[in-house]
Amino acid sequence: MHFTLFISTAVAYALSFALYLVFLNTGKALTGRLGTVLLAAGLITHYFALLERSRGLHTVPYHDLYGSMSLFGWLLALTYLGLELYHRQRSVGALVLPFVLVFFVAAHLAPADKLSPPEAHGPSFALHVTLSILAYSAFALSFVLSLVFLGEERLLRHHKLGNVVWRLPPLELLERMSRSSVLVGLISITIGTALGFLWVDRLSNKYSFYDPKYAITLLVLLLYAVYFWLARTTAWRGARASKLCVFNFLIVFLSFTVVNFYLSHSHRYF
């Protein structure tokens, strides 16, 4: 990656994080708006960094750890920005940006191009990868939102408001943001998985249908669908649904790490 792009992106994200943090502490609207502007700027430079990275591949950068992590960070930031604009709520920015920054910087520091690309290729495969990582980033976002919800709910229930509670989004808004994020993830993972299975079908002479990755992906899909239903309609709304969301993300994390690294036959690109 071009060094200038790396520095510009890291600085934009870091400044955006700092401004969101100041906004959380002081509530100054202008600071929050500047945080959003810098996040958008970071997204643009990050996009060009990804573009440069994938120029040789002629597709999204997915076949090494760097590519996946950087793409994950970018999609996380993009999903957050979408949610922020949709729900008009900036207080969570300070809690999401550290993840974006860590993924971006860690991706840059990780070794790249050590592995040969997988046999699958083409636009539908690129879409499968992009949508899957988008789903993971949306689930990560809902994980952060659920943690914030649980923390704030605990403080409210125990009457320990301090200074922070007055600055955080209302509980109900956090729930809605989390559901929106999960909805984005569910749609992405459904389409992404369907496209993935198309490729499995094409390459079935090489890849096993019984790859644990497929099972855990279907499990993730099912768990989030259950969360989405419970959080909207039944007695689970509130802290219980948020706890389920946190649990679900642990499965996603396992899927993204342990399963990919050690168990999967077809997703060992790291």
Added chain:
Amino acid sequence: MEIVLVGLNHRTAPVEVRERVSFTVEQARRAAEELRSKGILEETLVLSTCNRSEVYGVPPEASRECAPGLSTFLSEFHSVRMDDLNGSLYHHYDRDAVRHLFRVAAGLDSMMLGEAEILGQVREAYRVAHEQGATGPVLNRLFQGALEVGKRVRSETELGTRPMSVASAGVKLAERIFGKLDERSALVLGAGTISEQVIAQLRDRGIRHLYVMNRSKDRADGLVKQYGGEVLAWGDWERALPVPDIIVSSMAAEEAIVRREIVEQAMQQRSNRALFFMDLGLPRNIDAAVEKLYNVYVYNMDDLTEIVAQNRHARENEIPKADGIVEEHVGKFLSWQASVELVGLVNELRTKMREERAQFIHARVESIKHLTEADRAYVEKMMDELLEGLLLEPAERLRGEKDLRRKIHNVEALRDLFLSNREKP
């Protein structure tokens, strides 16, 4: 140029005195008109709220003697004996008057620290006086500065952000759970003063549905007539509890009115949607076990009082920051004032030097007979250049002086040394 302020407020005068010296808008207009027509003040503005009555002005002459005249005017205007006002009135001049107004606009001088209403009241008083033509360049600048201070303090500090009453703290807490209340409903149990305060707060926040339940239906009807909503029959819990998101209770009762069983049942009916209780009754109206139910939040009088105390403390911690903003703007105003005075002073000095030069030429140069008219004109021109040069250097140095206090002192010193027998501009 001098700014004078005479007034009284909640710290210096009891309500019996304050209410006798307060101004309606019409009275404020009339007072401003009289103060100017009687030559007491050239520019004037009356600021009157429930906690203060203050007259700001710029006297026609630089004299602090106008303050007693203003006090007498207040006494006569309101037909209040001076003896009744003695000890209640305060007088401030220039820097102190500017600082006082800026602190007032910031909410630092309010009974409830950081209250928001005062800024609107200052704005309104300024609008009235400005439209009437009672203000001039000095008060215009002063009050525009005050409005800017008020806005900055509210946006840059937390002085006005935290709720300071039990009612507003409860409603703000409800917003922490539900967000905006315009799609929410509330049930108020009891129809006393505190219930009314909460209802007013809820209405301010745009609560969509309001239900009132009280043992005495007449009082509940009265509240509903005033604030809108619906009266529910006392004790009809099955109908009342499943609907609202916020339940406010301030009943006088020997034991809990709302028991765990009925809340549990209501929560089932409302699919565990969050429910927020404000228990303002003593003894408590809500069964303590209700708090343990899933998605139910209960805050009683002690909890809310504690929050108000924390908020008051948090607001007090913001005072130094707000005072910093006030001092910054006091400095800006005085700097502007000193610049204006400097221009006037330089013009006066120039006029005086020209007069001295004319007298000198008349006395000395006229007697030199061999000088032609052209020579005399040349001598006058050289003397003008010399005097202008002498004047220019100190004027430039004064203008460039960064230390405001030094600048003001130097302006005063120049005036005293060279224009001691003249009035200030």
